[in-house]
Amino acid sequence: MSKRGEAKSLALDVYQRIRQGIFDGQITPGTRLQPAVLSKEYNASTTVVREALILLSGDRLVSSTTGQGFSVPELDRKELLDLTLLRCHNEKLALTLAIERGDMDWETEVLAAHHRLSRTQRRLPGDQLHGNPEWFNAHRAFHAKLVEACGIPALIDICEKLAAATEIYRVTSGPVTTTSARNVEQEHADILEAVLHRDAARATALLLEHYQATADKLLARWPGAAADGERVAPPSDR
Structure with a gap:
């Protein structure tokens, strides 16, 4: 044994x-x-x-x-679209339940995860083409903590696996995202604020916009993506 x-x-x-x-x-x-x-x-x-x-x-x-x-799988545009679609649907449900069920301890842990993320540089000093591994770790931890309080182990596991499956697209696209006009730090802060105000509708909307913006930027690595106008349809409230 x-x-x-x-x-x-x-x-x-x-x-x-x-x-x-x-x-x-x-x-x-x-x-x-x-x-x-x-x-x-x-x-x-x-x-x-x-x-x-x-x-x-x-x-x-x-x-x-x-x-x-x-x-290690090759990157695939259609797979990224499908994974993002699945992630949006599952994390919308998970975050809604987490906001409904999460207690003060969870709020404290979300705050701590965001604090670590906000204090970690996205890029390594002197290297603007590659992301900082510590930032990726803090980023994963923050998003994982957001949905943790949903209280459904199977759903948490699905969210974790989808996050891992999409992460490889982000970590290999440093040169693509470096010049982005997005304020990712503000996006995280806005999501945190909505979560702490227990505003599930706003929090989930911001989270899905966050994922969509990332997918849109990553899709630009493939020729013809912008012309195709491919986007992930947001989860319906029905």
Whole structure:
């Protein structure tokens, strides 16, 4: 039992390290992930590495194809649209319930998560082409905390997986978003204010606008996207 528990702990450690490597941009889309190579890099058995890669497949951060093994998925415009659509629908429900059910402790935790985010630089000093990994971590933590109080583990898990699946698009698009005229910090502050005022309608509207603006900017990396006028339809209140 202890050996199995140790193997599971090692797999989770490798999972976190590979996941962070993808989010940091060190492991790029299209990269093949060979268990034999990774086992040496992470000083773990190939069995442990395969278990970690299977976990990452569940997050849609890694794809597995028979005969070709594991790899980081290539970026796809239609997938980004679909993922954003799903994320908007699920997080609208999750945030609405969180505002309804969340207590003062949750409010305090949301404030703390936003404080950390607002105090973390989006870009690394002297490098305006790549995002700061610490900012991405703080950003994920803030958005995760917003929906945490919905109290539905399955919904929280769905939101987390969709967030992870869309994150790879953002972390690999530094040169695209650097010149953006958006005030992302103000967007986060406005969402926080609406949440603390328990204004679910405004909070969810701002959150969806936030995701849509990000998707619109990322779609610009593909030729013809602007001409196509592709946008994610906002969730209906019906």
